[in-house]
Amino acid sequence: MTARAIAAAVRSGTTSARAVLDEHLARIEAREAELHAFNHVMRDDAYAAADAVDAAVARGQDPGPLAGVPVALKDNFCTRGVLTTCSSRILEGWRPPYDATAVSRLRASGAVIVGKTNLDEFAMGSSTENSAFGPSRNPHDPSRVPGGSSGGSAVAVAAGFTSIAFGSDTGGSIRQPAALCGVVGVKPTYGAVSRYGLVAFASSLDQIGPFAADVTDAAIALEAVWGHDPMDSTSIAQPLESVVAGLGLGVEGLRVGVVTELTDVDGISAEVRAQVGAAADALSAAGAKVDNVSVPSTTYGLSAYYLIAPAEASSNLARYDGVRYGLRTPGSDVAAMNAATRDMGFGAEVKRRIMLGTYALSAGYYDAYYGKAQRVRTLIIRDFARAYEHFDVLLSPTAPTVAFELGAKTADPLAMYLSDVCTIPTNLAGHCAISVPYGTGEGGLPIGVQVLAPALGEPTMFRVAQAIEASRA
Amino acid sequence: MSEPTPHLTRTDVLHVAHLARLALTDAEVDEFTRQLGVILDHATDVAALDIADVPPTAHPLPLVNVFRADDVRSSLDRDEVLAGAPDAAEDRFRVPKILGEP
Numbered sequence: 001m002t003a004r005a006i007a008a009a010v011r012s013g014t015t016s017a018r019a020v021l022d023e024h025l026a027r028i029e030a031r032e033a034e035l036h037a038f039n040h041v042m043r044d045d046a047y048a049a050a051d052a053v054d055a056a057v058a059r060g061q062d063p064g065p066l067a068g069v070p071v072a073l074k075d076n077f078c079t080r081g082v083l084t085t086c087s088s089r090i091l092e093g094w095r096p097p098y099d100a101t102a103v104s105r106l107r108a109s110g111a112v113i114v115g116k117t118n119l120d121e122f123a124m125g126s127s128t129e130n131s132a133f134g135p136s137r138n139p140h141d142p143s144r145v146p147g148g149s150s151g152g153s154a155v156a157v158a159a160g161f162t163s164i165a166f167g168s169d170t171g172g173s174i175r176q177p178a179a180l181c182g183v184v185g186v187k188p189t190y191g192a193v194s195r196y197g198l199v200a201f202a203s204s205l206d207q208i209g210p211f212a213a214d215v216t217d218a219a220i221a222l223e224a225v226w227g228h229d230p231m232d233s234t235s236i237a238q239p240l241e242s243v244v245a246g247l248g249l250g251v252e253g254l255r256v257g258v259v260t261e262l263t264d265v266d267g268i269s270a271e272v273r274a275q276v277g278a279a280a281d282a283l284s285a286a287g288a289k290v291d292n293v294s295v296p297s298t299t300y301g302l303s304a305y306y307l308i309a310p311a312e313a314s315s316n317l318a319r320y321d322g323v324r325y326g327l328r329t330p331g332s333d334v335a336a337m338n339a340a341t342r343d344m345g346f347g348a349e350v351k352r353r354i355m356l357g358t359y360a361l362s363a364g365y366y367d368a369y370y371g372k373a374q375r376v377r378t379l380i381i382r383d384f385a386r387a388y389e390h391f392d393v394l395l396s397p398t399a400p401t402v403a404f405e406l407g408a409k410t411a412d413p414l415a416m417y418l419s420d421v422c423t424i425p426t427n428l429a430g431h432c433a434i435s436v437p438y439g440t441g442e443g444g445l446p447i448g449v450q451v452l453a454p455a456l457g458e459p460t461m462f463r464v465a466q467a468i469e470a471s472r473a
Numbered sequence: 474m475s476e477p478t479p480h481l482t483r484t485d486v487l488h489v490a491h492l493a494r495l496a497l498t499d500a501e502v503d504e505f506t507r508q509l510g511v512i513l514d515h516a517t518d519v520a521a522l523d524i525a526d527v528p529p530t531a532h533p534l535p536l537v538n539v540f541r542a543d544d545v546r547s548s549l550d551r552d553e554v555l556a557g558a559p560d561a562a563e564d565r566f567r568v569p570k571i572l573g574e575p
Binding site: 094095096097098190191204230233234236300302303304306307314318321322323324325326327328330331332333334335336337338339340342343346348351352354355356358359362368369371372373374375376377378379381413414417428429430431455 | 481485486488489490492493494495497505509511513516518520524525527529530531532533534536541549553556557558559560566568570
C-alpha cells in the first residue's frame with residue numbers, strides 16, 4: 001500500500017493509524033532478524049504517535065498529509081530522547097536533547113516514526129558493512145549488500161517495513177542503496193531540506209532525502225520535510241516549487257542528455273548500461289528529445305570527493321572527544337583521553353577518512369590535495385552548467401553494478417569508493433538527482449537509473465522520473 | 474608548488490594520527506600506511522591537474538552572512554544535555570586534568 005493510500009484511508013477514517021502500524025510491525029517482526037534494517041524499533045513511541053493521529057481524526061482534525069504513514073529514519077537523524085548512534089560505538093547510548101527539523105516536520109505531518117535505521121558508521125560507506133552493529137542485508141538476496149550508507153532505510157522500504165524512509169546523501173548514500181534495493185531514492189538540491197539535527201559528515205555535501213516505493217510517494221515525502229529553516233543557515237530561503245503539482249505532466253519536448261562519462265565507461269556493467277539505454281528509449285518514445293552529452297570533468301569527481309568529504313569529516317568529527325557525548329576511554333590527561341576514546345569509539349573506515357582528510361588539509365599538502373579538489377569542484381559545476389544550456393535533465397546509471405556480495409569489497413577501500421562514481425558529481429555541484437528502479441540484472445537483482453537536474457530542478461526531475469517509472473514493463 | 478609525496482610513510486601516518494588525536498595501534502598504522510597510499514595514488518589525477526587559474530569552490534551555494542532576527546529564545550535543556558555526557562559535575566562537563574600538577 002502506498003503512503004498516499006495509507007494517509008487517505010487514515011484521514012477518512014477507513015482505517016486507523018494503529019491498524020496500519022500493527023501491520024507494518026508484523027512485517028518487521030517476520031524479517032528483521034534476517035535483514036537488520038533497524039538499529040532500534042521505536043514500538044512504544046510509534047504506538048503513541050499512531051494513537052495521537054487516530055485521536056485527531058476522531059476529533060475531526062486533519063493529522064496532516066502523512067497521517068498514519070509509517071516512516072523509518074536513518075540513525076544519524078537526531079530524535080529527542082531516542083537513541084541516535086550513527087552506527088558508531090562512540091555515540092552508543094547517546095540520546096539527543098532535540099529533534100532534527102526534518103523529524104519535527106514529519107511528526108507535524110502525521111507520520112508515525114517506527115524506528116532508526118542502520119547505516120555505515122557516520123554515513124561513511126557504500127554497503128552498510130561499516131556499521132558497528134553489523135551489516136544490513138539486501139531483501140532481494142540476503143547474501144548481498146543493500147548498498148549504503150543509508151542501507152537500512154533502503155531495506156525498510158524494499159521489505160515493506162515502512163512506506164517511506166529518510167536517509168542522508170553525501171556522495172550517493174540515498175541513491176546507491178535505493179538502486180541496489182529496487183526503490184526510489186532522492187538527493188534533493190543542497191539547501192532544500194534543513195540539515196539541523198542531521199549529524200554532520202561533510203557539511204557542504206550532506207543532504208537529507210526520502211526513499212519510497214514509487215516516485216509519487218517520494219515527491220510527497222520530500223514536500224513534507226523541505227523548505228526554509230532558520231535553524232540551518234544554508235537552507236534555501238526562497239519558496240520551493242511543488243514537485244507533486246507537476247507529476248503527470250509528461251516529458252513531451254523535454255531535452256534529456258545521457259552523460260557519456262558516467263555511463264559509457266569501464267566499470268559500469270553492460271546490463272546497467274543497457275537499462276540506461278532502455279530508459280532513454282522510453283523517454284524518447286514518450287516525446288522527450290534524447291541525446292548523448294559529455295560532462296568531461298565528472299571523471300575527476302571521485303578523486304575530488306575523496307579529498308573534500310574526508311577533509312570536512314576530519315573537522316566535523318573532531319567534536320567526538322570523550323567530553324560531551326557517549327563514550328569515554330580513560331587516559332592520563334585530556335589529550336590521552338581524547339585519543340584513546342577516538343581509537344576505541346571509531347571503526348576502521350571512519351579512522352581512514354579522518355586520517356585522509358587530516359592529511360589532505362595538513363601543512364604542505366593542502367594546496368596539492370584539498371585546494372586542487374576545490375578547483376575541480378568549480379570545473380564540475382561549470383561543465384554541468386554548459387550541459388544544462390542544452391538539456392533539461394541528464395541521465396546516467398545510479399550504481400555501476402547490481403548489489404554485490406557481503407565482504408566482496410571490504411578489504412579494498414578504493415573498490416568500495418568506486419560504487420559512488422555516478423552519484424558523487426551531483427553532491428559536488430549541489431544539484432539534485434533521483435534513482436528510479438528500472439529492470440533487473442544478474443540474479444534478478446534491481447538496477448537503478450539516475451535522473452540528474454540542476455539546482456532547484458526537482459519539478460522537472462520528478463516528471464522525468466515518473467515517466468521512466470510509467471514505462472516499466 | 475611542490476608535487477605531492479607519492480607514497481605515504483609510517484612517519485607521515487603517525488604524524489597525521491597525532492594531528493587527528495587518534496591513538497592507533499601498530500597494526501592500524503601499517504594498514505593505513507598501505508591503504509591511504511593507494512587512495513592518494515588514485516588522487517594524483519586531481520593533484521596533477523594544472524588548474525591554478527580556476528577559483529576554488531568551498532560550498533555549492535553563494536551564501537554570504539546569513540542573519541536571523543536577534544530574538545531571545547530558550548536554549549537546550551542543561552540537564553538533558555549533560556545526561557548525554559560521559560561525566561558531569563556541578564552542572565558542567567567533567568574532564569580529566571589538562572595541566573600537570575602544580
